[in-house]
Amino acid sequence: MGATLVCLVGLNVWFGVLRPDRVVLEIRLSRGVLGAAIGAALGAAGAMMQVATRNALASPSLTGVSAGAAAGGLLVLAIGEPSIPGPAAALIGGCLAGGATALLSGLGRGGPVRLALAGAGISAIALSMSMALLVLSDPARVQAGVHRWIIGTLSGTLPSDLLSCLPWLAAGAAVSAVGLPHVRVLGASSTLARSVGAPVTRARLALLSGSVLLVVASVSVSGPIGFVGLIASHLARRIRRRPEADPGWVGLSAVVGACILCAADLLARTLLGTRELPVGALTGLLGAPALLVIISRTTLAAGGSATAGAR
């Protein structure tokens, strides 16, 4: 998978280079690296959310965290307050949305489908808020934000974007590192985890807040790119042919996520020739088929575990 990723980033850089201009190369390279980083963040976040909530459908887009983060970021953009950094507002929005979804779905007791439905309701509220902000605020100021915060695209990203999201990615990785060693026992059962002396609550909190930080880092650069985390984590499970969760699975999910986003961005950039498609729309198209496959292959009864039986 690693080799595939390197190939995809290389292809991203090379494809469509008419003039081997240094500036073009730099922009493309940074965009390729950025796509890989965001895809990896989304993939890892999806896997960690699934372990922490023991829920096969937990993922950045289905829990409403992406939409909440986008609404928060857009709010700052619309107010036009330069002293608040966009990612910080996005973090607050993402945490609020994720917390509300968790509460409404009964804190993990409601089952996977209920979590996804509560997340959809929260997403709808966040999306209404974003649309209202777009209508109400000065068009000149928010026009740039439309694509970035609502649809999700990598177009127009610069090398500086990579630098600006790096601290958030690092923070997310550092926080999740606290919980990662306990992924294996957490994925099995919380009773087992307690009986072997794992700090269950702390590990869960670390995984959840780490994944929210990773999602916020990605949303603040590219906007909400849906379903990457969900598809990556389930694909990683299939590739490993092992249903149980462990840190290697989280890592593989990150790599798969990076591959998915790089491939999708390559398609989005080249499919139409002169114009670009928003990459969020391409991954969104995969949403329904992916969800259907997951629904039909996974045990989704209420209170069921996160294990996807390879039946």
Next chain:
Amino acid sequence: MTAALRRATAAPGAAAVLLLVSAAALGIGPIPVPPGQLINALSGAAEPRFVLAVQQLRLPRTVAAAGAGALLAFAGLLLQAVTRNDLAEGTTLGIAPAAGAAVVWSGVIGPVLPGWAGIAGEWWVRYGCAAFGSVLAVGLILLLHHRLSARIGRSASAGAETLVLIGLAIGASAQALITLGLAFGNASTQATLVWLTGSVAPATLTHGAITGGVGFVIIVLSRVLCPALDLLRCDALTAHGRGMLVRNPQAAAAMIAALSVAAAVGAAGTIGFIGLVAPAIARRCVGSTHHRDLIWLTPLVGAAVVLLADLVGRVALAPIELPVGIITGFLGAPVFLAILWIRRTR
């Protein structure tokens, strides 16, 4: 108040509320028309500026909003009976986004065919494409639900929620198709975006008349469906026991619901969650789940809710106008979550 009296007065009461709200929607605005002048303005006998404001500016969107609200509410009632699921409706099952996607893509392939220009095209293209998209989405959902129902949760409640999840997934894919269609096509994107948010502002009298007329005919004709709908809300075994072949009324009611959503989308875009809000209000009003009590009341409530939302969007932050879809999103998504929260104990 006794139950029988509540049932008898609910529909006339809702009709009176709807009349009041329509009068407010026609009268309130930058040129306020006094209540006494409304009838004169409608017939053209009042001052010219009143006539202009009421007939040209406010009547089309009022009729369109009322028609779309009635149709969406009615579709929600049907879909909830068919799927035995109080979370089902046009938006949560992805039907309205699918209709929107079909209209947007008619604009992409537009230049090939005369009159096919998406939202800016002929009215029959818009309604036809919306009907195509929504019927396709309903067919897909029924098929998938039928295929998956053996595998998903054993309890009816889990199955019902999974159906909504499938619908939401279809809606997400339709939304992606809309975004792609907007990226492919290049004409009238701003108008399309406003329409997609759910807005009755661009509706003309043609759209209002079609949606209102279609809504009236569908709802009146569907009175005969009431006994079948009551049976459908029970489980399949009961329906069979009462001598009903469940398959066909189910499919028929779902298709009628699809056409209702399409007629609403054609006039007003994707206004969310009305099919959820209106039946919930109607059931609370009459305290009954019999469809003979709900079949008139629900569309009336839906029309009043959309009209009121449009009025609020027009007046609250004037001169800026909030599209009605944003208001119903703020209003409807919490209702969706509340229903989900009430269901959690089951």
